[in-house]
């Protein structure tokens with residue numbers, strides 16, 4: 199027998215599914231976090247799936263909601279917590295990476311601070327209520343409304359070879375060819391902060407430009423079935439492994455000037471260190487700031503919006519991994 203699964207006031211007995219919301223107190227206001235708790239009829243691991251950590255990233259929200267509706271507790275070995283809108287203010291009001299409550303990008307402040315700003319408190323709430331007790335974590339993102347992106351799966355190396363191998367195995371189960379890892383688990387990304395706790399955690403990036411596309415969402419649901427099958431949560435037939443291209447993050451390029459951004463690349467382009475990848479033009483005096491890439495590699499996402507300010511992410515570049523750290 200499995201145990202009851204509860205988050206706040208929501209509770210699912212073994213062999214049942216419960217949908218609803220749980221209030222999160224953010225100090226100056228309370229937000230309702232939508233959750234589906236799938237408590238399997240059979241024992242197994244607990245898996246947490248989040249989407250809507252950022253606003254304007256619709257594919258993951260769509261896919262998580264579809265998955266929550268599809269999962270049958272009688273077929274589930276273990277427990278699945280689906281949170282399709284982890285950051286309601288950013289998703290419903292801002293549709294941006296930063297929260298309209300405080301201007302904070304929640305995916306830079308995990309595991310959060312229960313005494314901090316509203317967004318820091320929300321990050322802490324998500325960790326305390328959802329991450330604690332999870333055996334695996336999948337975080338669904340997309341290119342935002344002004345962001346071009348080619349699909350990839352991301353994860354962080356932790357220095358623990360067994361954990362890293364398990365995480366690489368999960369990353370390979372999505373059916374997405376490009377897998378990009380970071381060399382350490384530092385920083386405030388949710389998947390990094392979860393990895394630091396010794397739990398396999400992957401970031402999935404599908405779709406771009408705030409587009410909504412049912413086929414992309416359905417493909418992502420299939421990929422999530424692949425992950426749940428790999429974890430033993432579902433008896434899905436093991437699919438043929440997608441041939442994985444392994445990459446390592448090489449550079450993130452941010453704007454140094456305020457102005458109008460004219461990129462000279464499309465995502466998926468291979469670029470060489472020193473190459474000009476775009477220009478920022480000051481609309482007041484016409485002054486041009488060339489933007490060079492500091493690294494050789496492939497551009498996986500980039501800014502498509504016209505107006506940028508210092509710190510705006512313009513492009514992210516990964517280089518072919520020297521070897522696949524999770525291989526065998």
Ligand SMILES: [Zn+2]
Pocket residue numbers: 251252255339340
């Ligand atoms: Zn995102």
